[in-house]
Amino acid sequence: MFKTQVMEINMGPQHPSTHGVLRLKLGLDGENVKSCYPIIGYLHRGVEKICENKAFFQGQVWTDRMDYCSAVSNNLGWAEALEKLFGIRVPRRARYLRTMLNELNRLNSHLVWLGTHAMDIGALSVFLYTWRDREKILDVFEAFCGSRLTTTAMRIGGLQEDVPEGFEKMVRDAFESVRIGIQEYETLLSENRIWLKRTVGIAKLSADDCLAYGVTGPILRAAGVAYDIRKAHPYAAYDEMKFEIPTRTEADTYARYLVRLEEMRQSIHIVEQCLEGLPEGPVMAKIPKTLKSEVGEVYHPTEAPKGEIGFYVVSEKGGVNPYRFHIRTPGFLNVQAIPLMLQDALVADVVTAVGTLDVVLGEIDR
Amino acid sequence: MKKFLKTLIPTELAKGLLLTGKWFCQVMFSPNRGKSKLHIVDEYPEVPAKVQPRFRGRLQLLKDAQDEIICVCCMACIKACPTNAISLVAGKKEGRKTRIPESYDFELERCIFCGFCVESCTFNAIALNHQFELAVYNREDMAIGLGGVFQSIDKPSPVGKFSYSGKE
Amino acid sequence: MPEMTPVQTLLIAIIQIVLVIAFVFVVVPLTIFAERKVLGFVQQRLGSTRIAGKLRGITGLQNRFMWGMGRFPIIHYFRGLPGLVGDIVKLFIKEDIRPAKADRFVYLIAPCVSMIAAMLVYAMIGFYPGTLFTIPSFIPLIGGLPVGGTIADVNVGLLMLLGIASVGVYGIVLGAWASNSKYPLLGGLRSAAQMVSYEVPLTISMLTPVILAGSLNFNEMTRVTATGLSPWGVIPLFIGFFAYITCGFAESNRLPFDMPEAENELVAGYHTEYSGMRFGLFYLAEYINMSIVAALASAFFFGGPWLLPFGLQRFIPETAFWIGQPHWYIFAVKIVFFLFVYIWVRGSWPRYRYDQIMDVAWKYLIPMTLVNLVLAGIVRYFA
Secondary structure, eight states: OOOOOOEEEEEOSSOTTSTTTOEEEEEEETTEEEEEEEEOOTTOOOHHHHHHHSOGGGGHHHHHTTSTTOHHHHHHHHHHHHHHHHTOOOOHHHHHHHHHHHHHHHHHHHHHHHHHHHHHHTOHHHHHHHHHHHHHHHHHHHHHHSOSSSOOOEETTEESSOOOTTHHHHHHHHHHHHHHHHHHHIIIIITOHHHHHHHTTSSOOOHHHHHHHTOOTHHHHHTTOOOOHHHHSOOTTGGGOOOOOOOOSSOSHHHHHHHHHHHHHHHHHHHHHHHHTOOOSOSBOOOOSSOOOOSEEEEEEEEETTEEEEEEEEEOTTOSSOSEEEEEOHHHHHGGGHHHHTTTEEHHHHHHHHHHHTOOHHHHHO | OHHHHHHHSOHHHHHHHHHHHHHHHHHHHSOTTSSSOOSOOOOTTTSOOOOOTTOOOSEEEOBOTTSOBOOOOOOHHHHHOTTOOEEEEEEOOTTOSSOEEEEEEEETTTOOOOOHHHHHOSSOOEEEOSOOOOOOSSGGGGEEBTTOSSOBTTSOOOTTTTOOOOOO | OOOOOHHHHHHHHHHHHHHHHHHHHHHHHHHHHHHHHHHHHHTTSOOOOOOSOOSSHHHHHHHHHHHHHTTSTTGGGGTTHHHHHHHHHHHHHSOOOOOTTSOHHHHHHHHHHHHHHHHHHGGGOOSSSSEEEEOOTTSTTTTTOEEESOSOOOTTHHHHHHHHHTTHHHHHHHHHHHTTOHHHHHHHHHHHHHHHHHHHHHHHHHHHHHHHHTOOOHHHHHHHHHHSOOGGGHHHHHHHHHHHHHHHHHHTTOTTSOGGGOHHHHTTGGGTTOOHHHHHHHHHHHHHHHHHHHHHIIIIISOTTSSSOTTGGGGSOTTSTTTTSOOHHHHHHHHHHHHHHHHHHHHHOOOOOHHHHHHIIIIIIHHHHHHHHHHHHHHHHHO
């Protein structure tokens, strides 16, 4: 007379908390999640193919639009990959400035993550407080790069322009705001019993699983693996910076929250080092006007806020555009781990898991 | 026992309430349009938004001191544009050695404001100005060219078109 | 009280109902507006200050006018009020969309059930013990008759109140089921479990003032908790208050217990498929429920129309000017304060998970309220 059956429900592509157009096919038994199947591709624009058909320097604008929360990190990875391909040495000042922008960008991206993640769990005000602090950082980007979100910050061989007037004061003002902000988030969340209930032990992903699935970034570090490309394979000016890699061993949502908060503090620390030790000199290397490539292939990994972003470029002789252009985006690999994180989970945990992965569909679908 | 008391008395929840309550009082009792504003929002259309000097807005053809277009139709901007938003037809003009654009079409809906065109220009003939209020009702209005009716590419755009500022 | 004919009773009741409805329909939209403003201030924004519109035309003029209003103190808090009016107008004139496979009848009556249950509760709430005002004698038929501060001043007021209030869950469950859609169904299931669970500790916590006052009559309970409470009675009353306000949050589906419509999980929960005024009825019912919970909290635990709560009122002689007597507007101010607390909490805390909410109800609140009940009994026995 009675029979039970799994209720299939589509969370997304239009859903308030799938951060864009991620679609999760959930099999529900009441509130319990029995199966979860992420479906991507609703934001596919063919970035890699477009980049293969455009001149080398033009590809940057599409890296801006991949992970729109951390455009500078994408730009940096793209620029360094191509510099590696062409064998260009970037001036030291440019490397410092790149490091600085990249860390500001990490701060920005983590603020976006914290705000949206907290709002998914229901803390409305944290969202607006993070947006308040992010605004200051976006102003810095606007002053430096001319644009707030799609920065187009890097050039092959350095940077387009030197620091604008009053830049240091602007950055320090922003940091003052962010420092107070971090304290406020901690007051509102870190010890809050509801927040603890919602995050401790939720969406666990062990270190072995992380490595098996290629999950990188704060999720890997929250599982106890201190792998950070900034330390493992230093690029830009990271070899001259003093900073720590925060790690936790709990591998749950709360650990990731703590790791990211600590990373924000470390980012502030790195940018302050850059500001203090900023060397004089040009910001652009001498490069030919039209770049013509030799036969070659490079893979260059960098540490984006969400994990390892790698650019793989193959070039042919005399080409003005790359022969093959592939991007290893962190979100694409991280999102595979969602079914693994959602064993014995409830519907509300799906939202937490998606939030804690910090997915941005622009880079997953590319 | 301490843990039990901690579970029983939600001090950390109260702390959160105090923080939000603090902001509530501060914003509530600071005048909305006063000089010492504690809220973080700007009332945009009334108070014009400020942009940084390097802000990249709409493309504009620059003119020299004689009110003549500087552009000499070298086509560098067309080659640099990643989205093929620019097209121009070169022409000639009496009493000018270099070429002058007969038409210069800039398709706003395709522009991604990367600024590559401005960088590629060796004559400083174009610039991205500070206009960001670029919404139009008709798609045709997005095609901005020389002598356009709605927006002309060689005129500085009316920044603050949507703003109406009360006298402060 | 003079003897009244049935017709007179009916007319008086109608006057009272009109007054209460007027009060509700002033307070509830203002609560919605206040929610926007308070949440705005909490988050360092300004809340609503303008309405969507063009530069010109009526909306443009209104926006300019509201921008001008920003210069004046106090008034600038109400700058966004035309937006609220616009919202209500929109709710009325919006197309009423019904899903093709919805159960038509149930789908249509569900919001009405919610709304009626919420409104009926106001019949039992005593805004003022005794006579509110006397109708002037020149009016025919009912001239000279007193209008009481309670529509239905019944002996078992609290019982009836709780009975009617628990009907409200039917509106949500029926609406969710009738929508024939998966997200509302989940929301409806959650709300059924949640509201039934929280009904238990809510009722037990309300028994504390009942025991302390020795009555189920609304006005009597209010009077005793404000004026005649023994000093020891404050302790169970206070614990009872915290249990009650927690359950009240859960009963009116507000953060941190807003499971049935947890926006980030279930889109909009049980009213996902509703639009137009049917959605508006659900929306209004939620806010009316909020105001009821606030009214009960201020009446049973914070002295209602009297100035001071917790039996402190007895130190003020009844003959004292103004503060010695109950006033309906003191009651209103207390209701407004609790409504503010609702919004404040919404701006501060995250949301529980569904099973954790059940934990809170069954593992913490019910034992706590039961112990508190025993405590109240002891206080009552010895005092």
